[in-house]
Amino acid sequence: MDMELTGEQRLLVEAVEALGSRWQAMPPGHERDYAHYEANLQGALAEGGFLRAGLDMGMLEAALVAIEVSRLPVVTSVGASALVAAVLTGDVPDGPLAIVGGDWRKAQRMLPVATHALALHGERALLLDLAGVAVAPVASVYAYPYGRFAAEPDWSAATDIGDAATLRQWARVAIACEAAGAAESAVAVTVAHVKERFAFGRAIGSYQAVQHRLAQCHQIARAMRFLALHAAWSGEATAADIAATYAQDHVNKLAFDLHQFSGGMGVTCEYQLHFFSYRLRALQGELGGADGAASGVYDRLWGAAA
């Protein structure tokens, strides 16, 4: 048991941080977007080999990459590309990738920018090449791009890349990692704000009513990070469900408190919080949300007893 990063892991995180430093702020022209997929960052991650960390170093390292990239306000498909792609069979491209499931008529996260989709199709996981597949962008305040298929995709043209359970498990780890990174930045944005914003002659952040809830938010983000890392390290479905349960279950608390303490500014596009909070919101309901993941935990641990 060692809860600190090794020298190699630290170098990896620092390299991702250095790569991402260009995108600490939104690129010019995108400051007021709801979501901005950053193709250059996705490309740089692929080129730098970061999306292959799972294969080259280990899944814990892939999770570190995913969390670090998710701390940025711009979007990539890092969870799917670094984590999910690494465990499926065959040669899954770096992406950008969309993980699609459920009713094909509904809006799917990342679909309009993805080159390929990883589809939950019955009991199987399929790789669908999106070249030539008509996708219509869907407008939303979620901080990921959304789109939908113009017609039902031709699943027979897709490649089988494993079972749906594996895809679902690692999609949950990806959710947990992207949520952890977004949560850390959402807390950081808000903490910075409450130190600078004054009311009644004091920084808002000096009021205990504010401090306590932010301390809870910080604790939640810490817990999300370690649960996500543990899920990636263990490769166990129960740990993945636990990490997703915790992350998805705590989005309401984070979104409420962090928006609350940001006041009116928090609901503007100008202020960075929504890039993180509405990413968390987007992840909150995926794959059955906290209830779905929690039931998975229960069934795995006590299914036999029931």
Added chain:
Amino acid sequence: MEFAWTEEQQAYRTRVKGALDELLPDDWDSHYAPQGYGSADQINFSREFCPKLAERGLLVRHWPAEWGGESADPWEQFILAEEMKWRGEPRGPQYMNVNWLGPVLMKYGTPEQQEEHLGRIRRGEVIWCQGYSEPGAGTDLAALQTRAERKGNGYVVNGQKIWTSYSRLADFCFLLARTGQGRKDISIFLVPMDTPGIEVKPFPGLVSDGHLNEVFFTDVEVPGSARVGEEGKAWDIITYALSFERVGIPRYHVGRKLLDKAIAQLAREGRGDDPVIKARVGRIVAKFEAARLLTYVVVDQRAKGAGPSVDANISRITASEACTDLTNFLIEYVPDCLTTGDPVLREFHRGNIAATIAAGTYELQLNLIARGALDLPRGN
């Protein structure tokens, strides 16, 4: 970062489990465990059990060799604590002795104090209580009024403590008393509980047995040699002790065991497949796992020799939230746990009603996180 236990650690856990299987009586789970580790039966049992644990080299393995330990790393201390907690803490209050009272004396005690007390603790022969809180001083501990006034080479103590767990059966008290006019002019004394002028009065309450006591000190004479550290310098020592206490109890470790019991009962009642229950239970498991990992962060820091950090406060609130969620769940879904149901579930509930209060309240932890982790400005 590495989440796996080493082979030695796994072997150590097996050894601890084996010792527990051998040393606990057949009626441990049915008779002792449901009473809680502050009960008279468990405290008395600990006086037999801890010496046997000591004989097997399991009581203070994490202590330095010069004090009779084997300098085992803090991970072993935690593996031991987890397994003890799993069985209902058969060390009784002696977990405090080995986890922080002993280490405090190693760091701050005089050679005579070390000589007198560390041996007893190491051999598992002694019960301590902690006399910090008073009717007018809880969270604001520095408001305490109990006084120790100089008389010759010693002191005379007058005042009252409250919530002094285990004091009814304790041999010694780790006592905080005011020795000067300044707010933090407070000193620590090691006081035998049979000293004339000490009176313990238990009173009834919701929490498990053994915690609710008042302790009155009337003209209690304490020799100067019983003072730990310099006069008026208790604060550093107490901060040191509390940093251990906050992660000292692996509360996270019993979550699964209690849920096993609750779910077995729900399954017998035909409710094992209820989706609402599943959704609730999965969330509770997730919180317990979060508490486990965040506690391991603190243990790791300690294993690497780092000083106390805000991570101890973070782990503490995570664990107490998980316990609170579980107590809530038990009351909602297994309400007979407080009446005719499983006494181990009842003990968990009663043992955790005050999980967010004892050893520094939940709000105090939040204050410390706001300052220590987020650097938020002080009020006023």
